[in-house]
Amino acid sequence: MQALVSHVPSKRELQKEVRRNTIIDAGFEEFAMQGFTATKLDDVAIRAGIGKGTIYLYFDSKESLFKEVVRKNLFPMRDAAQIHAAEFKGSATDLLTIHFQRMYLGLHQDRMPQLLAMIMGEVSHFPDMADFFFREIVSTNQQLIQSIIRKGIASGEFRDNFPVEFTQILMAPAMISAIWRLQFESHSPLDIEAYAQTHIDFVLRGLKA
Amino acid sequence: MQALVSHVPSKRELQKEVRRNTIIDAGFEEFAMQGFTATKLDDVAIRAGIGKGTIYLYFDSKESLFKEVVRKNLFPMRDAAQIHAAEFKGSATDLLTIHFQRMYLGLHQDRMPQLLAMIMGEVSHFPDMADFFFREIVSTNQQLIQSIIRKGIASGEFRDNFPVEFTQILMAPAMISAIWRLQFESHSPLDIEAYAQTHIDFVLRGLKA
Amino acid sequence: MQALVSHVPSKRELQKEVRRNTIIDAGFEEFAMQGFTATKLDDVAIRAGIGKGTIYLYFDSKESLFKEVVRKNLFPMRDAAQIHAAEFKGSATDLLTIHFQRMYLGLHQDRMPQLLAMIMGEVSHFPDMADFFFREIVSTNQQLIQSIIRKGIASGEFRDNFPVEFTQILMAPAMISAIWRLQFESHSPLDIEAYAQTHIDFVLRGLKA
């Protein structure tokens, strides 16, 4: 019955999916380390343990691989955040706090800072990636924060005159912290725990005061 | 009298200085539009209206031209800010307000957003440029803001428990606003005036509350 | 049985070896005709009937191709001479005569004069090639001649007071004959057969007298 609507993947299709993911992961490492232009598909292939030509069986071009890399690495973070927010039962203050804490965790895990820096630097050269990135990640996150703020305003936790369209002001320090650690950690190391704490505290003061 | 010791530039030397600047400006445009790697020195030469080889009479390499571009476009902003702060006589609140307003002006002028995005994205692949950038721009600006905050704490304008080492939290929204306009202006235009106003207001609330 | 331990080259590997040799031969022709610096890898590729980039699948750089060219064209001559000398059973006089005759054959075959001239002219700018050339070719040949002379001294064929360290004096006319034909054949053609005969005769007189 189910076979009629959903697709039961064959062993071969599973194989393909596994390999596809191997390539994406290898691409993630290389793109994050070298940047888009400097990354050689040769290196991606070596890291993935496959032949160079094989990449083209799974992706149309270097650029489309890049997009998949971005897609795959940003979706989980976004989805987890949305699910958590939907299920959360506590106050807006607590939800915002937790949301920001999760954002810090996500932004600083693995090679996320590199990916973020690369997106910031190169996305403008891939117009449809900018579309995608805005639609799926930026806009989504913005709406999430806006809904939290509105909830807080409704409950009286936050002042009612903060312009909710400017959520960038609230999130920006988290983004910058990732960039900072990537670029300047050796010049001036950042205590992320304390920084995040200060940031969240600052946001709450600003929203309540 | 002074002519004996100080250097009076000849016409030819003036010419060279002019041309050098022409190249830097052309490089700025191209680097900002294409990013470092994608920029062709051919295009820089065409834009500057000179032969390709001429670039090498003024710069050692593509990379050194890039550094000069960064230098030339960021120093004026930094210097103006420092001078202004040193001369300012009013309250810390006013100084911080004006400093941030100036920062917005600088970050959104001309092709500064592009340059900023490019630096964020590519600087990690040029270690000595990261050094230079941190030392000359980031660190300097950080110290300036710290001094303003300390002044405000001393005068009782600001609460005394804000950790001054985390000035990134205060500036970040301004940086992000530049990136935003570059990448997402078409998706969701930003009213910079209102945004800046909101940001500054938010910072002052956070520092005073 | 042996197939288990020794390597049986696949068809593809044989192909690669063939192509590698094609490139070396094309390089030999071009280097010999134009000299190292004046040789364009484009021309080598055209002569080899392949794409320019293909060269780099087989050699790291123009210089390393050059070294392979030298290697491939000088080793056979050297090895043949050594084997012959080791197996020879006659007098030192005969052995020296035959060795010199072979040397003339080798030095005047194909494009060897050009290669020789190029090595003489350019090797000083490639220190490690000078090392290689001295070790593998010059020194080897020198030792071979020395052993023949010592043998002749021992047998009483040659006078015992010729300083064996100066074998250059004995070989030099053969080298110069190759250079001569390359550079001055049109001005003053050289009857190599007679020249070689005279040279060998002269050497034997000098060693016996």
Add this chain to the structure above:
Amino acid sequence: MQALVSHVPSKRELQKEVRRNTIIDAGFEEFAMQGFTATKLDDVAIRAGIGKGTIYLYFDSKESLFKEVVRKNLFPMRDAAQIHAAEFKGSATDLLTIHFQRMYLGLHQDRMPQLLAMIMGEVSHFPDMADFFFREIVSTNQQLIQSIIRKGIASGEFRDNFPVEFTQILMAPAMISAIWRLQFESHSPLDIEAYAQTHIDFVLRGLKA
């Protein structure tokens, strides 16, 4: 009166001649050190202490400068040898000995080995330089040696069956010694005094035996 036939150089013309020589000497150093292709006219100009464009006031091209360098550095040796031979009153044996000794002095002085190696390696790519070199240097020297040998045959000092057309056989070791010291001095140093002595001794034995 003299002014009608011979030219009395003005001060300005002397100046030009001096500068011309300065350039040739600078060119000699650079060509000898770097080889023809690798030599940059920039470096020649710097070494000569003049502007780059000035070279073109005295020479048509890099190639013509090169020819002048060869010309200027080989003529004195040749002329001195000819004059000496013409004036010499002693035996053919002594004359040949002295001629060869002078040849060794000339070949090993200053940067002559480098120049020689460069000529050997590159002359084939400059057909008219080969003409010139053959006519002015090679042929001249050959004739000189031939005349000495003929004189020795006539006087009974040398055997009468040495083929005088093959003077290369006699001179070759001297040429090779210069090349050797240039290329292999560090691998196997050559005692030139002893080498020359052995060479001359060997030649005389060969001619007398």
Add this chain to the structure above:
DNA sequence: CATGAATGAGCCTTCATTCAT
């Protein structure tokens, strides 16, 4: 499906030569 050899467009950099000053 997988491979990796082959391709060739593309780009940074060099340098002989020219020419305005």
Add this chain to the structure above:
DNA sequence: TATGAATGAAGGCTCATTCAT
């Protein structure tokens, strides 16, 4: 006459993409 800034053709090398095996 002397200069050195300007030029642009040329060449070594890279790498995304293709395709025969």
